[in-house]
Amino acid sequence: MQVIVHGGAGSTPDEPESRQAVLDEAANAGGTAETPVDAVEAAIHVLESSPRFNAGVGGAVQSDGFVRTDASIMTDDRSVGAACSMPGVEHAVSVARVVMEETPHGFVSGEHAVALAEEYGVETAVDLWSERTRAKWADLEVPEGGVGVQLEWIRDQYGRSDPDGREEDSDEGDSGVGDEHDHDTVGAVAFDGESLAAATSTGGRWLALAGRVGDVPQVGSGFYCCPAAGVSATGAGEDIARVTLSRRVARHVERGLDAGAAADLAIEEFGELTGSSAGVIAIDSSGRLGSAFNSDGMQTASVER
Ligand SMILES: NC(=O)C[C@H](N)C(=O)O
Numbered sequence: 001m002q003v004i005v006h007g008g009a010g011s012t013p014d015e016p017e018s019r020q021a022v023l024d025e026a027a028n029a030g031g032t033a034e035t036p037v038d039a040v041e042a043a044i045h046v047l048e049s050s051p052r053f054n055a056g057v058g059g060a061v062q063s064d065g066f067v068r069t070d071a072s073i074m075t076d077d078r079s080v081g082a083a084c085s086m087p088g089v090e091h092a093v094s095v096a097r098v099v100m101e102e103t104p105h106g107f108v109s110g111e112h113a114v115a116l117a118e119e120y121g122v123e124t125a126v127d128l129w130s131e132r133t134r135a136k137w138a139d140l141e142v143p144e145g146g147v148g149v150q151l152e153w154i155r156d157q158y159g160r161s162d163p164d165g166r167e168e169d170s171d172e173g174d175s176g177v178g179d180e181h182d183h184d185t186v187g188a189v190a191f192d193g194e195s196l197a198a199a200t201s202t203g204g205r206w207l208a209l210a211g212r213v214g215d216v217p218q219v220g221s222g223f224y225c226c227p228a229a230g231v232s233a234t235g236a237g238e239d240i241a242r243v244t245l246s247r248r249v250a251r252h253v254e255r256g257l258d259a260g261a262a263a264d265l266a267i268e269e270f271g272e273l274t275g276s277s278a279g280v281i282a283i284d285s286s287g288r289l290g291s292a293f294n295s296d297g298m299q300t301a302s303v304e305r
Pocket of ligand 1: 008185204213215234237
């Protein structure tokens with residue numbers, strides 16, 4: 001089994017070694033799985049349970065003070081499952097898998113996705129707040145009020161930090177927006193020599209309007225898998241979705257590039273088209289691994305067993 005995982009594209013993390021250890025553990029967990037789909041789910045579980053990443057526990061907080069999780073999973077026969085906007089669901093990737101395997105649908109959202117999780121034994125009502133998340137939220141001056149007030153507030157805040165919450169060009173001082181207490185979106189791709197699977201999981205982006213859903217559960221944007229390649233993306237979700245970044249990587253493989261060259265080209269195109277930052281990981285059907293990013297950093301880990 002070959003597995004590659006990422007821990008989010010963003011600015012350089014403050015404690016790369018401890019994050020790398022969790023990514024290595026995740027890749028190893030995937031490497032011992034029986035099938036590619038088991039491998040990506042097992043790898044993502046490790047990352048969703050770590051408060052160091054923006055997925056499951058430690059996910060980004062939305063404007064109304066809720067952490068909501070989104071995830072996706074896909075196999076190379078183009079079976080697909082995605083679930084989004086789930087408060088209290090740590091293992092969002094498992095809900096995505098339930099959608100793929102147990103429903104006639106591709107994408108289920110919000111309270112109905114949480115109900116589906118309950119029905120299939122995926123734990124709900126989990127406290128997704130980490131100590132870091134609490135400290136960061138406590139530092140913010142959150143206005144009281146409904147959607148209009150929240151929108152006014154986040155218009156000023158959203159996008160000031162990098163896709164994983166670190167501060168970019170902000171003059172907010174230590175407002176807590178994008179400070180070092182960040183966490184990162186996660187993804188995994190696996191290949192067993194015959195078939196491919198890809199999965200992505202996130203808490204979204206810090207200070208998004210309540211109910212905002214980014215690229216992660218959108219097919220072809222935050223994830224894609226076809227006979228040519230499996231792909232997982234991370235970064236500025238609105239921009240990733242506008243150019244269907246993951247599909248773009250797979251398309252380049254279909255046209256003859258290996259996973260590495262396809263990832264490089266897709267990120268170059270993404271940068272030109274959007275001026276934004278993102279990263280991708282991929283494995284092609286010859287077992288070649290690829291990763292590329294145009295942010296300051298994106299940590300990855302891989303295993304081959
Ligand atoms: N850090 C991330 O990758 C965020 C994710 N792509 C989103 O926009 O929801």
